[in-house]
Amino acid sequence: MKWQVKYTLENLNRENEKVCAKHVENDVVEIIADGKPDVLAAIYGGYRVSEDVATEYVRLNPNIDFLCGYRKQCVWEGAAIAYLKERNIGWGNLGTLGSAILDGNANFAEHKVYAFAARLIHQYGIVDNAEREFDRIFLVTLKGGQTLRIGLIPDYEPTADNIRGLWDEFGPVDIAWNINPNGDPCANAITTGKELGCAVLKTEGMKQYLQSL
Incomplete structure (x- = not known):
């Protein structure tokens, strides 16, 4: 065994x-x-x-x-x-x-860590298509034609290392989405995201951010 x-x-x-x-x-x-x-x-x-x-x-x-x-x-x-x-x-x-x-x-059933966020992506009215590259990486096409790569980070309070780790393992993303509802990204995570060229967001700001693009 x-x-x-x-x-x-x-x-x-x-x-x-x-x-x-x-x-x-x-x-x-x-x-x-x-x-x-x-x-x-x-x-x-x-x-x-x-x-x-x-x-x-x-x-x-x-x-x-x-x-x-x-x-x-x-x-x-x-x-x-x-x-x-x-x-x-x-x-x-x-x-x-x-x-x-x-x-x-x-x-x-699907991976409970990512299941809610995966469903939510498809419920945004501005999303035309969402292709799942990995359990935590989605290639999303908006109805306006723009394509975004979104990475899901489940950590309670993502740090700069979490952002860099996501990039190192899965490649560049346009959005690092902190899907844990209880914590908030650390200031250094947000700064690192800006340096890399990606937005670090909580669930509460996701739809509004996508609508602004």
Whole structure:
């Protein structure tokens, strides 16, 4: 049994007495919760989920309801997300899996850290199209024709290092969007954003900023 499967079983069985998780085979676990559909989830222990990774997991385990990236640092590529969604397979971290089990929607769940912001982008009336390059990077085309690259930062109080880290890993963005509703970007994060040429925004200012472009 791989380490990520072992820790997944320990966490799921410890967190809720109404949940029973057991190892099936390979990286797959079965989760049974009172009054909810049974869930088959594959647990991935790497740092990046590409389309090739997602395809291989589904090939080996065609009946899974959810693909879980166990590591907190795990990055999901947009092509992998699209592949899984087309097949009604949920995706995200262990927290997402735990919530999806209790909500009974594992096949349609998506990474809970980014889910609200991802939905909100599509609800802005000024957005014509939003292409997901990564779990946290969107290429957005406004109805006026302008294209923007938006990076989602979930940290409580993003710092200059968070802004630079986003650029270093995913390339330039036009907007660094602090999606955590409870904190605010540090002053040095805003300054660094200006130096790099991107706006550092909270959710409250996003729509107004897009309308101003």
